Amino acid sequence: MRIAVPNKGRLHEPTIDLLERAGLHLENGADRKLYADTVDPDVTVLFARAADIPEYVADGAADLGITGFDQVQEARVDNVSELLDLEFGRCRLVLAAPEDGDIDGVEDLAGKTVATEFPTITADFFADTGVEPDIVEVSGATELTPHVEMADAIVDITSTGTTLKMNRLAVVEEVLSSSVRLFGRDDVLDDPKVGEVRTALSSVKSAEGKRYLMMNVPRDRLEDVRDVIPGLGGPTIMDIADDEEDGAMVAVHAVVNERDVFETITEVKGAGASDILVTEIERLVE
DSSP states (O other), X not given: OEEEXXXXXXXXXXXXXXXXXXXOOBSSOSSSOSEEEBSSTTOEEEEEOGGGHXXXXXXXXXXXXXXXXXXXXXXXXSSEEEEEEOOOSOEEEEEEEETTSSOOSGGGGTTSEEEESOHHXXXXXXXXXXXXXXXXXXXXXXXXXGGXXXXXXXXXXXXXXXXXXXXXXXXXXXXXXXXXXXXXXXXXXXXXXXXXXXXXXXXXXXXXXXXXXXXXXXXXXXXXXXXXXXXXXXXXXXXOTTOTTSSOEEEEEEXXXXXXXXXXXXXXHHTTOEEEEEEEOSOOOO
């Protein structure tokens, strides 16, 4: 099973970190290499340009790919399917024009020029609107093109909007919302190893922002404690071994959102819980 991942840029480190946390530890590192073995002898990681990864998967060089949704849409490959939203690398592809110009809406671009590194997505966007501008593909510095009279507007990636503001560009309309996704070639989706990889990555994402809460509770206060625990599916109740009072105490375990931990501890302690322990969760298989 070959997984293609970004070889550099803003998506590289978060992707490698996710693989490591999912248990797919890279055996020979990720720096300046074309591929790396993992602790799983059946899984190899390939390093490629983020924009090339959809083609790697579609053409069979890789079986799975991790890259931005925008890159998959731009490649327009028809034999790959999305398996999981990995929920990082969030950005927007937007239509933007000079702040002091006369472009206020999409309709104002009829017969004008739009520069972009995403000609396929841009063409699809304008086809849906019925407006027909001249789309010019550029390979970088897209934000400069309106200021050097190469284009009347641009379609470009933005995360915070800071670069657009620095270049005195205003968003006219959002074209596409993107994040990093796991996707696979259609003819391998039934492979058990694909399911294993998807589950491993999903378990890491499910554990993010969660904490494991453990405590001892008097049996006669159990309902009071249960009522204040915002657990996933309710808490787990277990008898405590060697309880001198013949089962007077039980152990209560629950998964709670990290943002609820402070309030929950206060409430369960007030309800009679003791010996409260909070730990991080590395993976959560739902």
